[in-house]
Amino acid sequence: MDVLYFAWVRERIGQPKDTLDTGAATVRELVQELRAREPRYEAAFADLDALRVAVDQELADFDTPLSGVREVAFFPPMTGG
Amino acid sequence: MDVRVQDVEFDLGAELNRFAARQTGMGAVVSFTGIVRDIAEGLDVMQIEHYPGMTEKALTKISQEAKTRWSLGDVLVIHRHGALRADDLIMMVATSAPHRVDAFAAAEFLMDYLKSRAPFWKKEVTKSGEDWVAAKDEDEDALTRWN
DSSP: OEEEEOHHHHHHHTSSEEEOOOOOSBHHHHHHHHHTTOHHHHHHTSOGGGOEEEETTEEEOTTOBOTTOOEEEEEOOOOOO | OEEEEESSOOOHHHHHHHHHHTOSSOOEEEEEEEEOOOOSTTEEEEEEEEOTTHHHHHHHHHHHHHHHHSOOSEEEEEEEOEEEOTTOEEEEEEEEESSHHHHHHHHHHHHHHHHHHSOEEEEEEETTEEEEOOOOHHHHHGGGGGO
8 A cells, every 4th residue: 555645744754655565444543553653653643633634535534444445645734726 | 627737837818718718608707816925924935745646636526516516618727836936826717607606606616625625735935944834724614605
């Protein structure tokens, strides 16, 4: 599974992408897995209220199941326009 | 429907003329243009990041939604990414409809959704540092009027 990071999430983690094998059943479980990796991940995921998530390029929430999912992205609230 | 995400500049007048010229039987064309403001003191660059792939999908979905809600002829969305400077054009939307009420409403709907549901992030780079632009509560609140 590809995990993508944008804006300050990308900056805190220090890279735009991870490719990983995960047994996480939901986005929330994936976040727990990532937080446990290293302090930079912990720093990026410390406040979930400040984060948004997309699953296979559609906006989703932290309870979204990950079965069959190829791409998950984490980013702050969007500021387009 | 025409959705474009690009790093290069666009010619607002030419785009609008082309959009209007390819309409048939439409009584109204409405357009909105977003421009970089130098709110941050000493703004050097407004860096716009996006999520390639999802951005195009999200803009297409929002445009399709507009077409289901109002009687529209066509929708055009152009949004830039990359390094922009004060007074550069960031983006434009244009809508056409038989009647102006639909064209205006759809353009406002597109803008409200594009601000908080299309994956773009703005960063202001100034002489004294750089900061991600925080999303505004009022932009999120603006969506509730379309429920």
